Amino acid sequence: MNKKIILKTIGRIMIVEAILLVLPIIVSVLYHETWAEASSFVYVSLGSLLLGLGLNHIEANTDRLYATEGYIIAALGWIVISFIGALPFVINGSIPNVIDAFFETASGFTTTGASIINDLSLLNRSTLFWRSFTHLIGGMGFLVFVLAIIPNSESNSVHVMKAEMPGPTFGKLVSKLSNTARILYLIYLLMTLVLIVLLMGAGAPGFDAVLLAFGAAGTGGFGVLNGSIAPYNSLAIEMILGIAMIVFGVNFNLYFLIVSRKWRESLKDEELKWYLGIIAFATLCIAFNLYSHQYSSSRVLRDSFFTVSSLITTTGYSTADFGQWPLFSQLILLGIMFVGGMAGSTAGGLKVSRIAVLVKSALAEVKRSNHPHRVMAVMFNKHAVSHPDLRAVLNYLVIYAGIFIISLIFISIEAPDFMTAFSSVAATFNNIGPGLAEVGPTANYSNYGNFNTLILGLTMLIGRLEIIPMIILLSPSTWHSRI
Incomplete structure (x- = not known):
């Protein structure tokens, strides 16, 4: 294992984060905050820059990276950016506890949106900005952003980008991977800019519009109020x-097809049809259930649509206390928490494509039982799913369930009831934010102690990186490998 090139790459990641920490400093100046309020970002930015430059000067025997190094850089890089990003909260006193600050920042970068802060009105503008800005950078992927502005060799970049990009499939939009990263981020930032303009046009204050757009674009969900x-x-x-x-x-690949004037091809995407179908079905089921329980008729569709949109995309914004909704509606919401968005999007969860393949595989197995000699391929997007790909999806589900159960056992030590424990793990592992019961939309995660807060913080990182990179990072055999 090429440990020196791993450290060198981590150094570059720290340099980029140091540059990004300049933005809340600018916000602090614009809103005439005191030196005491701005200094935390100055100190952390300078510290990250100096340490990053030191690591970047490490001379490696070879610059070549393999898959293992790519996974380690992805996992270690996300831990590092979360820890560094947490330091301003600790220094300026917004979140004095280091573990709580790590949880809040990991929640931001992983676009989970879970919080331990009870009163947002106590935070200054620069801190609020940094808190939501982590959503914007984490949404498309911090390492994708690094590759977009500091491209590495093609062979190295592909392993890092593959380890970070969400979903069961990975592919380049254009021949050069660094150009792929730039295209993705350009589309992403332009869409975010449009959203900011629309929110301001709808009456949202400028500062609020920017931060709300960061949360929606990254499907994170940190609020301003x-x-x-x-x-x-x-x-x-x-x-x-x-x-x-x-x-x-x-999936942002579909937006690239639209930009490339291949919009008809994008509209035929099977995962898109499943995604929109699940949203429509869940919205109508919940609306009918709420209406039958005498929920305000003027808000039935409004709150049902917004809540389904928020939870299936793992954003976590809320307009209603869905923790008080009927059990049927809560179970529908719990189900779509696990589904998540499309592969290649900023959303978390299992991903719609995996769900679709699993459903089709199960149906094919039932048909195969009735016709044992009949060959039945699982088709997705008019192509047969290969056995290795199908096996990868099934294996991922098994590992996912195992990690979920282990996390649930840990969280049950402090959780007051099963629904709180279950939804805490579901909401953090799938990068959603609010859960049900004691961690519902009108509550937060501040009641957990340091141990469970750390476990949930790591759970968010594991879920964002889709498990494998973190397992490889924490595996003793990985670090016993020779350089």
């Missing part, structure tokens, strides 16, 4: 965000 989106009480803002969350939950 206590109460998430509900305090705005604006149908226009809710609908813009509701549609935006769905848009950012779509």
Whole structure:
């Protein structure tokens, strides 16, 4: 294993984060904050820059990376950026506890949106900005951003990008991988800019519009006000965000096809049809259930659509306390938490493509039982799913279930009831944010102690990186390998 090139790459990641930490400093200056409020970002930025430059000067025997190194860089890189990003919270006193600050920052970068902060009004503008800005960078992938601005060799970049990009499949949009990263981020940032303009046009204050757009684009869900989106009480803002969350939950490869004037091909995508179908089905089921329980008729479709959009894209914004909804509606919401968005999007969860392949595989197995001599291929997007790909999906589900159960056992030590424990793990592992019961949309994760807070923070990172990179990083056999 090429440990020196791993450290060198981590150094580059730290340099990029140091540069990004300049942005909250600029916000602090614009809003005339005191030196005490801005200094935390200055100190951390300088420290990250100096340490990153030191690591970047390490001379490696070879610059070549293999798959193992790519996974380690992805996992270690995300831990490092979360820890460094947490330091301003600790230094300026917003979150004095290091573990709580790590949880909050990991929640931001992984676009989970789970929080331990009870009163957002106590945070200054620069801290609020940095908290939400982590969503924007983490949404498309921090390492993708690094590759977009500091491209490495093609053979090295592919392993790092493959380890970080969410979903069961990975592919380049164009021949050169660094150009792929730039294209993805350009589309992503342009869409975010459009969303900011739309929110401002709908009446959201400029600062709020920027941060809300960061949360929707990264499908993260950190709010600006206590109460998430509900305090705005604006149908226009809710609908813009509701549609935006769905848009950012779509595979960004399809947007590249649209830009390339291949929009018909993008509309034929089978995963897109499943994704929109699940959203429509879940929205109608919940709306009918709420209406039958005398829920306000004027808000039935409005709250059902927004909540489904928020949870299936793992954003976590809320306009209603769905923890008080009927059990049927809560179970539907719990189900779509696991489904998540499309592969190649900023959303978390298992991904729609995996769910579709698993359902088709199960149906094929039933048919095969009735016709044992009949060959039945699992088809997706008009192509037969290969046995290695199908095996990978099934294996991922088994590992996913194993990690989920282990996390649930740990969380049950402090959780007050099963629904709180189960939804805590579901909401963090799938990068959603709010769960049910004691961690519902009107509550947060501040009641957990340091141990469970750390476990949930690591669970968010494991879920964002889709398990394998973190397993490889924590495996003793990985580090026994020779350089």
